Amino acid sequence: MTAIAIDPALVETMIMEIGAIGAHSGTGVWRTVYSPEWVAANDLYARWAQEAGLGVSRDAVGNVWGRLEGSDGGKSIVSGSHVDTQCPGGRYDGTLGALSALIALKALRAQFGQPKRTLEAVSLCEEEGSRFPTANFWGSRAITGAIQQGDADNTRDFEGMTIADAMREVGLDPARIPTAQREDIESFVELHIEQGPILEHADLPVAIVSAITGLRHYRVKLSGEQNHAGAFPMDLRQDPVAGFLEIGSGVINTAHRLGRPAVTTIGRVDVNPNGAAVVPCEVHFTIDVRHPDPEKGQELYRLHEQLMQEVAARRGLEIEWDIGIEKAPCLSDPELVSIFRRAAGEQEVPTLTMASGAGHDTQQMARIARTVMIFVRSEKGRSHTPEEFSTIPDIVAGIQVLAAGLHELAY
Amino acid sequence: MTAIAIDPALVETMIMEIGAIGAHSGTGVWRTVYSPEWVAANDLYARWAQEAGLGVSRDAVGNVWGRLEGSDGGKSIVSGSHVDTQCPGGRYDGTLGALSALIALKALRAQFGQPKRTLEAVSLCEEEGSRFPTANFWGSRAITGAIQQGDADNTRDFEGMTIADAMREVGLDPARIPTAQREDIESFVELHIEQGPILEHADLPVAIVSAITGLRHYRVKLSGEQNHAGAFPMDLRQDPVAGFLEIGSGVINTAHRLGRPAVTTIGRVDVNPNGAAVVPCEVHFTIDVRHPDPEKGQELYRLHEQLMQEVAARRGLEIEWDIGIEKAPCLSDPELVSIFRRAAGEQEVPTLTMASGAGHDTQQMARIARTVMIFVRSEKGRSHTPEEFSTIPDIVAGIQVLAAGLHELAY
Numbered sequence: 001m002t003a004i005a006i007d008p009a010l011v012e013t014m015i016m017e018i019g020a021i022g023a024h025s026g027t028g029v030w031r032t033v034y035s036p037e038w039v040a041a042n043d044l045y046a047r048w049a050q051e052a053g054l055g056v057s058r059d060a061v062g063n064v065w066g067r068l069e070g071s072d073g074g075k076s077i078v079s080g081s082h083v084d085t086q087c088p089g090g091r092y093d094g095t096l097g098a099l100s101a102l103i104a105l106k107a108l109r110a111q112f113g114q115p116k117r118t119l120e121a122v123s124l125c126e127e128e129g130s131r132f133p134t135a136n137f138w139g140s141r142a143i144t145g146a147i148q149q150g151d152a153d154n155t156r157d158f159e160g161m162t163i164a165d166a167m168r169e170v171g172l173d174p175a176r177i178p179t180a181q182r183e184d185i186e187s188f189v190e191l192h193i194e195q196g197p198i199l200e201h202a203d204l205p206v207a208i209v210s211a212i213t214g215l216r217h218y219r220v221k222l223s224g225e226q227n228h229a230g231a232f233p234m235d236l237r238q239d240p241v242a243g244f245l246e247i248g249s250g251v252i253n254t255a256h257r258l259g260r261p262a263v264t265t266i267g268r269v270d271v272n273p274n275g276a277a278v279v280p281c282e283v284h285f286t287i288d289v290r291h292p293d294p295e296k297g298q299e300l301y302r303l304h305e306q307l308m309q310e311v312a313a314r315r316g317l318e319i320e321w322d323i324g325i326e327k328a329p330c331l332s333d334p335e336l337v338s339i340f341r342r343a344a345g346e347q348e349v350p351t352l353t354m355a356s357g358a359g360h361d362t363q364q365m366a367r368i369a370r371t372v373m374i375f376v377r378s379e380k381g382r383s384h385t386p387e388e389f390s391t392i393p394d395i396v397a398g399i400q401v402l403a404a405g406l407h408e409l410a411y
Numbered sequence: 412m413t414a415i416a417i418d419p420a421l422v423e424t425m426i427m428e429i430g431a432i433g434a435h436s437g438t439g440v441w442r443t444v445y446s447p448e449w450v451a452a453n454d455l456y457a458r459w460a461q462e463a464g465l466g467v468s469r470d471a472v473g474n475v476w477g478r479l480e481g482s483d484g485g486k487s488i489v490s491g492s493h494v495d496t497q498c499p500g501g502r503y504d505g506t507l508g509a510l511s512a513l514i515a516l517k518a519l520r521a522q523f524g525q526p527k528r529t530l531e532a533v534s535l536c537e538e539e540g541s542r543f544p545t546a547n548f549w550g551s552r553a554i555t556g557a558i559q560q561g562d563a564d565n566t567r568d569f570e571g572m573t574i575a576d577a578m579r580e581v582g583l584d585p586a587r588i589p590t591a592q593r594e595d596i597e598s599f600v601e602l603h604i605e606q607g608p609i610l611e612h613a614d615l616p617v618a619i620v621s622a623i624t625g626l627r628h629y630r631v632k633l634s635g636e637q638n639h640a641g642a643f644p645m646d647l648r649q650d651p652v653a654g655f656l657e658i659g660s661g662v663i664n665t666a667h668r669l670g671r672p673a674v675t676t677i678g679r680v681d682v683n684p685n686g687a688a689v690v691p692c693e694v695h696f697t698i699d700v701r702h703p704d705p706e707k708g709q710e711l712y713r714l715h716e717q718l719m720q721e722v723a724a725r726r727g728l729e730i731e732w733d734i735g736i737e738k739a740p741c742l743s744d745p746e747l748v749s750i751f752r753r754a755a756g757e758q759e760v761p762t763l764t765m766a767s768g769a770g771h772d773t774q775q776m777a778r779i780a781r782t783v784m785i786f787v788r789s790e791k792g793r794s795h796t797p798e799e800f801s802t803i804p805d806i807v808a809g810i811q812v813l814a815a816g817l818h819e820l821a822y
Contacts, residue, residue, distance in 0.1 A: 196642030213641055217687050229676035229699045230624055230768030231607030232792055234667040241677045242663050248656040256645040265640035266652045267687045269680050269694075276628050276678045276697035276735065283680075286687035288640045324687065357641030381643055 001346050004403045006107055006396045014099050015395075018044055018083070019091035028088035028386025029095075032131035033138065034062070034166040041083045045098065045123045052106035054121065060176035061142040061167070062125045068105050070118035070410060075186035077409050078369070079104065079402060080122030082139060082361060086130050090388030092193045096376065096395065098123040100191040104403035108411075115410035117186075127361050131157045131166075138163070140364035142180035152177060187336060187409060188365035191374040191402050193390050195358050197381030198260075205394040206349050206401055208340045209373035211292035212356045212363050213261065214329035216301055218287040220308065222247070223318040226273070226281035237279055241271060243317045244283045250307045251287055255300065261355045262300055263290045292329045292355035330363040333370035336405075340372055343404035349397045358383075372405075374398055412757050415814045417518055417807045425510050426806075429455055429494070430502035439499035439797025440506075443542035444549065445473070445577040452494050456509065456534045463517035465532065471587035472553040472578070473536045479516050481529035481821060486597035488820050489780070490515065490813060491533030493550060493772060497541050501799030503604045507787065507806065509534040511602040515814035519822075526821035528597075538772050542568045542577075549574070551775035553591035563588060598747060598820060599776035602785040602813050604801050606769050608792030609671075616805040617760050617812055619751045620784035622703035623767045623774050624672065625740035627712055629698040631719065633658070634729040637684070637692035648690055652682060654728045655694045661718045662698055666711065672766045673711055674701045703740045703766035741774040744781035747816075751783055754815035760808045769794075785813055 021041045022031035031037040042064045049056045049066030057065045067076075081097025101121035108115065124143075129136030135155045141147050152164035152174040164174040199207055224238035248266045255264035268286040289304060291297035312319035337353065344351045354375070362371045376398035379389040432452045433442030442448040453475045460467045460477030468476045478487075492508025512532035519526065535554075540547030546566045552558050563575035563585040575585040610618055635649035659677045666675035679697040700715060702708035723730035748764065755762045765786070773782045787809040790800040 194642065195639050196644065197647050198644060201647065215641065219687075227792065228606050228769055228794060229678055230626065230674060230701050230770070231605065231794065232674070232768070233607065233609060233671045234663070234674055235671070236608050236612065236792075239663075239676075241659070241680070245656050245659040245663065245677070248652070249660050252645070252650075252653050252656065260644045260646070263641060263643070263645055265650075265688070265690055266656070267640055267682070267689045267691060268685045269652070269682045270685075271678070271680045274679045274681075276630075277676070277699050278678045279676055280678060288688050290641050357643070358639055359641070381638065381647075383639060383642065 001404065001407065003347060004107055004400050004407070005111060006103060006399045006403065008392050008396050011103060011395055011399065012392050014048070014103070015091055018095055018099065022085065024088040025386045027090060029085045029091055030088040031083065031085045032087065033084045033126035034170050038084060039170055042123055045083065048102055049121060052102060053109055054105060059142065059180040060172060061139055061180050062170065062172055063139045063143065063180065064123040066102060066105065066121040068109055068115060068119040070115045072116040074117060075184045076118045076120045077187045077406060078120040078122055078185050079189040079191065079406065080124055081190050081192055082124040082127035084126050084128050084130060086128055086384045088386055089384055090386050092388050092390055093195065093383050094127055096193060097191040100399045100402055103399050104406055107403050108407055112407065112411055117410040119406055119410050124361050132163050135163055137361055137364045140361040142177055143182050144364050144367045145181040146364065146367065147177050183368065185369040188362060188369045188371045189374065189402060189405065190360055190362045191376065191398050192360060193383060193388065194375040194378045195381065195383035196378065198354055199375065199377035200379065200381060202352055204350050204352055205377050205397040206344060206351045207354045207375040208337055208344065208351055209356050209375055210332050210337055210353050212330040212360060213290040213292040214294060214297045214327055215288065215290040216326050217324040218321045219324050220287060220319065220321040221282060221284050222312065223282040227279040229277045229279055232279060238316045239279050240283045240317055241280050243311050243315045244285060246311050247308050248285070251304045254303050258300065261292055261357060262296065263357055264288065264304065290357055294329050297329060327359065330366050332372040336370055336372035339408050340374065340401060340405040343408055344401040347400045347404045349401050351401070374402055412815065412818065414758060415518055415811050415818070416522060417514060417810045417814065419803050419807050422514060422806055422810065423803050425459070425514070426502055429506055429510065433496065435499040436797045438501060440496045440502055441499040442494065442496045443498065444495045444537035445581050449495060450581055453534055456494065459513055460532060463513060464520055465516060470553065470591040471583060472550055472591050473581065473583055474550045474554065474591065475534040477513060477516065477532040479520055479526060479530040481526045483527040485528060486595045487529045487531045488598045488817060489531045489533055489596050490600040490602065490817065491535060492601050492603055493535040493538035495537050495539050495541065497539055497795045499797055500795055501797050503799050503801055504606065504794050505538055507604060508602040511810045511813055514810050515817055518814050519818055523818065523822055528821040530817055530821050535772050543574050546574055548772060548775045551772040553588055554593050555775050555778045556592035557775065557778065558588050594779065596780040599773060599780045599782045600785065600813060600816065601771055601773045602787065602809055603771060604794060604799065605786040605789045606792065606794035607789065609765055610786065610788035611790065611792060613763055615761050615763055616788050616808040617755060617762045618765045618786040619748055619755065619762055620767050620786055621743050621748055621764050623741040623771060624701040624703040625705060625708045625738055626699065626701040627737050628735040629732045630735050631698060631730065631732040632693060632695050633723065634693040638690040640688045640690055643690060649727045650690050651694045651728050652691050654722050654726045655696060658719050658722050659696070662715045665714050669711065672703055672768060673707065674768060675699065675715065701768055705740050708740060738770065741777050743783045747781055747783035750819050751785065751812060751816040754819055755812040758811045758815045760812050762812070785809055
């Protein structure tokens with residue numbers, strides 16, 4: 001097929017213009033759901049969608065939709081991402097995917113006219129959970145019908161306001177949330193920055209995402225015997241820190257030796273009583289474990305649990321854990337992966353195929369549609385920071401792949 | 412020599428009576444320096460010293476002295492320990508040594524009459540630093556002349572009161588602190604609970620202490636690169652927690668394999684930002700390292716530092732440390748060790764000879780006198796807790812050894 005023309009100047013202008021709404025810390029953006037900045041960004045998104053010749057609508061939670069009607073009718077092929085940010089985040093995480101969908105639809109319409117299948121671009125709300133910490137994926141969950149009655153009244157922001165009241169403040173009626181549900185989406189494609197360094201290290205601009213990782217957060221408590229750091233010999237101690245050090249080293253080494261894409265992280269450690277001259281009585285720590293392959297993920301969990309049990313038993317320590325978060329891997333639709341890889345080849349954009357180690361709205365959309373994602377290279381793998389950055393040529397390449405794949409699906 | 416008769420009932424009565432002053436949490440004692448409880452305990456100590464036929468005096472910081480004048484004059488042979496406690500501590504840590512000195516002198520006088528050399532019992536103040544955190548060894552430092560001008564006005568308790576004002580509240584004049592200095596102490600012997608489990612594991616009641624450990628507190632900062640726990644592959648991370656886990660395991664194993672009495676403890680860990688799904692940017696931790704042998708201690712420090720440098724360099728982490736506390740080992744006087752070991756043998760008290768892993772007033776007294784310590788078995792090695800406990804038979808055995816050694820020195 002012919003190359004799809006994406007205007008780099010337009011891309012840059014749109015990124016900078018929407019990034020100015022909630023601008024923070026130089027290159028950062030602070031734009032939480034249902035804030036004035038979020039309203040303004042969505043208004044701009046709706047205006048751009050209209051200017052691109054799309055039919056604009058907003059649903060009950062505030063997702064903004066731009067629709068390019070297909071001549072054959074049927075279910076929609078949708079692309080988009082979220083416009084809310086971390087506090088502060090950067091200009092790219094989320095927003096780039098919402099913009100890319102608009103830009104792709106505008107380019108397809110200009111170059112190829114009306115599609116057979118209906119195409120939609122969407123700006124989703126509250127993916128990050130940066131205002132309402134338990135409300136992440138709010139926008140995509142509304143679309144899939146996953147928000148339960150009462151959720152809006154039970155979900156509070158850091159100031160204590162319910163998300164229901166926050167919706168009312170921007171003119172949305174929480175009673176209407178069920179109307180946001182869609183049953184007519186056939187495919188969902190999300191373009192997003194990688195948020196990791198894999199493309200940068202591979203010197204490639206774009207990746208096709210084969211799966212979103214499964215993950216488990218262990219919250220572990222290891223208890224021993226508090227003692228005097230001087231008077232108690234090493235060989236008689238039941239030191240939970242010594243056990244933690246062995247377990248922590250072990251699980252990190254296990255994931256490292258399993259190789260990509262296995263990751264295991266000890267992000268949080270709390271020692272009690274945390275005094276320099278005291279052998280502690282207990283250590284609380286977390287283990288974040290991720291693998292996109294369901295079987296390999298289970299094997300990683302099993303290896304980590306086995307090591308925890310073995311070390312605790314050998315050292316005479318008590319160990320307890322619970323699982324704070326558990327998510328099964330979300331596999332991309334194999335046919336969509338093939339289509340977008342082929343589309344990238346036709347656009348002469350070199351890609352690799354990789355898993356996502358972070359979560360995305362796509363995981364939610366996978367309940368009602370087949371899905372795939374496109375990653376654009378992130379400088380130094382940065383995200384959730386004002387310093388996140390992707391170059392315009394890389395972004396343009398990503399949008400070309402997105403548009404070419406949508407073309408194959410819809411025309 | 413003949414067995415020295417120590418009355419177990421008297422020992423128990425005295426422990427319980429002085430332990431009732433500041434009684435806390437059942438078997439605990441909360442008795443900080445210059446508090447009403449401390450005043451009452453010292454008044455009782457002074458009364459008991461007088462009843463034992465000793466000449467009683469109090470010095471400028473409030474140490475209470477009981478003196479049994481020797482017929483030959485000359486420098487004194489002193490025994491004692493501190494009566495201040497942790498918040499709360501137990502009945503034994505410190506107080507037992509002050510009481511034992513009194514009981515030993517009373518028994519020696521009753522059984523053998525006036526000594527040739529002058530014997531003194533002393534109740535020392537503020538060893539723990541439990542009220543004035545920077546004032547530990549206050550009583551023994553006054554005796555050795557180690558308190559500097561201005562210290563009393565610059566040393567504050569947790570409420571902000573200066574130790575000078577606290578002294579005035581109990582009728583002591585801080586300007587007179589220099590008069591507490593003694594230059595006429597020839598030997599200092601301190602009986603103390605072991606605070607560790609070595610005697611219990613060896614099934615012995617008493618130990619003669621050959622040295623007080625040297626120690627160093629490292630405060631370490633290890634810095635890496637903060638990243639997303641999912642999107643950043645293991646092989647590209649500069650994870651300071653992974654480095655900390657390796658260093659911590661390594662230093663603990665090094666001390667463990669060196670064997671007793673080497674000890675290394677990681678007591679304090681602070682991770683930044685301490686979130687479950689974030690590869691942290693930095694970890695602060697302490698390493699408490701102790702060895703009573705000056706050369707072996709230096710070797711342990713060298714091994715730990717070498718490991719820290721090696722791990723940090725290999726993992727691309729930045730490492731910085733400073734040394735919060737450094738104390739050289741305090742070796743007991745070899746002749747005193749021999750005398751007290753022999754005295755124990757003559758009293759048919761089985762002993763072992765060991766190092767102290769904790770600090771004691773004896774370290775201070777070693778600046779002006781030759782020193783030795785006697786340890787009494789601690790149940791489960793407990794100390795600094797209401798649960799600390801030593802049996803009356805063990806305590807009596809310890810006092811017999813103390814009295815027999817003092818007899819050899821003074822009669």
